[in-house]
Amino acid sequence: MALHPSESPGFLLWHATLRWQRAITVALAPFELTHVQFVLLTSVWWLDGQGERPNQLAVAAYAGTDVKMTSQVLRTLESNGLVRRETDPADTRAKLVRVTEHGAELAPQALAAVEQVDADFFRPVPTAEALRLLRPLTGQPEA
Template sequence: MTDPRTDPMIPDAAGESPGFLLWRVTLRWQRRMTAALAPLGLTHAQFVQLMAVWWLTSEGRQPSERELASLAGGDVAAVGQVLLSLEKRDLLAGTIGEFDPARRLLDITETGRTLAEESMAVVEAADREFFRPVSAEPAFLESLHRLAGYQEQPA
């Protein structure tokens, strides 16, 4: 086993470790999103799921919990809990699938649509402010796409 104190591949300081830096950036960004969404009464997880349903239904689709979990890269049970919290607030409505009773399909309510559009503007403004120091670097988004595992860059 290699001694981490002498291995040249191990950073000398935490500030040189990409994983540690990503962790720090992620925590700062999450705190910024939490602060931006708090006045709207949404958690970041609720925002992500509300926006996913808003986006998919605006394309004429009625997504299932499984599709939403896959889209966000989350656990189906955890996503289901978030979706239930949004249903209790009358932001989403769930129905049993016509051909598969075990498959719950989701739709967004008018109240949910209004909140989704309002929260999207708030989050986009917070993102622009947070990422301002690196937004002029063309490789930044390309690098994020690669790290996120996207095969193709969105147009």
């Protein structure tokens, strides 16, 4: 017998995800960033801040995004002056990615807006509990 939708974790996750995504879209609108653009920009910004010179493959792995889609979105971010891509001298097939000055200014502002959405959205659930429940679902090791 099928579960009632209100007792289906997948159905509830679907609805929660849609609510969260709508809120993220609204928060990122003033920055003229889509959610995936935000994720990739802040990933490059974070990796840059850690002293890394990531290539597109490393950015995709860090963000958990498809490699081809990552390349297309990074190309858009580059045309918007937020990242710079250059051929890796060690591997001419690879593109190294760096955040530009403009991208370095925008990333933390957009991140603050997204973090506020997260704080508001997850307020009904203690942060430690939310992380404990979500981490195993990501397929990533425990922090």
